[in-house]
Amino acid sequence: MPQNDKAKITELGCGTGRNTTKLLKSPFVDLVQEVHGLDLSDEMLQIARKRCNDVVTADQHGSDSIKPVFNIFDALTNRSPPIEAKDADGVISTLVLEHLPINIFFETVGKLLKKGGYLLLTNMHEEMGKRSQAGFLDVETGKKLQGESFVYSIEETIQEAERQGFKLDGNVKERGIDEADIDLVGKRGHKWIGCKVWFGCILRYNV
Numbered sequence: 089m090p091q092n093d094k095a096k097i098t099e100l101g102c103g104t105g106r107n108t109t110k111l112l113k114s115p116f117v118d119l120v121q122e123v124h125g126l127d128l129s130d131e132m133l134q135i136a137r138k139r140c141n142d143v144v145t146a147d148q149h150g151s152d153s154i155k156p157v158f159n160i161f162d163a164l165t166n167r168s169p170p171i172e173a174k175d176a177d178g179v180i181s182t183l184v185l186e187h188l189p190i191n192i193f194f195e196t197v198g199k200l201l202k203k204g205g206y207l208l209l210t211n212m213h214e215e216m217g218k219r220s221q222a223g224f225l226d227v228e229t230g231k232k233l234q235g236e237s238f239v240y241s242i243e244e245t246i247q248e249a250e251r252q253g254f255k256l257d258g259n260v261k262e263r264g265i266d267e268a269d270i271d272l273v274g275k276r277g278h279k280w281i282g283c284k285v286w287f288g289c290i291l292r293y294n295v
Contacts, residue, residue, distance in 0.1 A: 094121035095177035098200050100163075101184030102127050105136025108156055111180070112143045123156040124173040133158045163188055163196045175202045185211040186237050190245065194252040201293040207254065210288035213262060214241045242287055254291040262287045 102108050102125035111123065127133050140156050159170045179200050185193050197207050217239035242260050249256070263286040270277050 093119070095119055096122040096124075096175065097178045097180065098124040098126065098173045098176040100126050100179055100181040100197065100200065101187075102133075102136055102158070103129075104132045105139040105156075105158075107180065107182055108136060109139050109143050112140060112154060112156070117154065120154060123154055124170075124176070125156050125158040126161040126169065126173055127158070128160060128162040130160055133160065163192055167192075167195075167199075169196065169199055174200055176200050176205060177202060178206045178208065180208045182210045183212060185209065185240060185245070186217065188238070190238065190240055190248045191252075194249055194254065198252055198254075198293060203294045205293050206257065207291040207293065208288075209245075209291060210286060211240065211245070213284040213287050214239050215284040216286075246289075249291050253294040255293075255295055257290045257292045260287055260289040 097111065097120055099108055099111075105125065108123065108125050111117065111120070125133070125136055127136070136156075137158055157172060159173060161169055161173075163169075179197050181193075181197065188196075201207065217237070242262075246256055246260070262284050264284045265273065265277055265281050267281060270281075
């Protein structure tokens with residue numbers, strides 16, 4: 089943590105800011121000094137800016153609200169992240185790893201984190217990845233578009249992380265779908281009953 093005990097957080101692949109706004113609304117926001125969001129889609133970043141502008145965040149002493157800074161960044165074509173997003177105490181990355189070569193993903197996170205910083209990583213479970221590929225709906229054509237998607241096991245994810253200077257902090261969590269979850273995920277979730285769909289973990293960098 090920085091000397092003022094407030095953290096700098098960078099979200100890699102923030103998309104439309106769904107998780108960014110959750111961070112701004114969380115009870116832990118008082119511990120945050122800066123928030124930076126990176127994504128390759130300018131359209132998504134525009135939505136993220138609007139979402140976050142609608143969220144008022146102030147600590148108990150009434151200080152200025154945290155205003156996230158968003159930048160376009162493509163880890164595949166630009167290997168150097170924006171300077172202002174670097175030297176972070178924490179990096180958040182949800183469902184991004186599956187869209188990048190695993191070595192490039194951890195190289196990028198390593199460039200964003202300061203020594204001793206933490207990565208909160210979630211990704212599609214390989215059980216789900218072997219049965220389905222991530223896709224996006226084209227609002228103009230109504231067609232589902234699918235880009236390149238990688239399926240990584242938990243074991244190879246941790247192996248590559250360790251190779252690049254990360255250390256697992258705690259245990260890896262896995263999440264499956266069962267009958268009790270259908271009200272939460274909707275009827276389409278029936279096809280995933282009994283399948284592990286997600287895993288998540290915390291990794292500490294270069295300690």
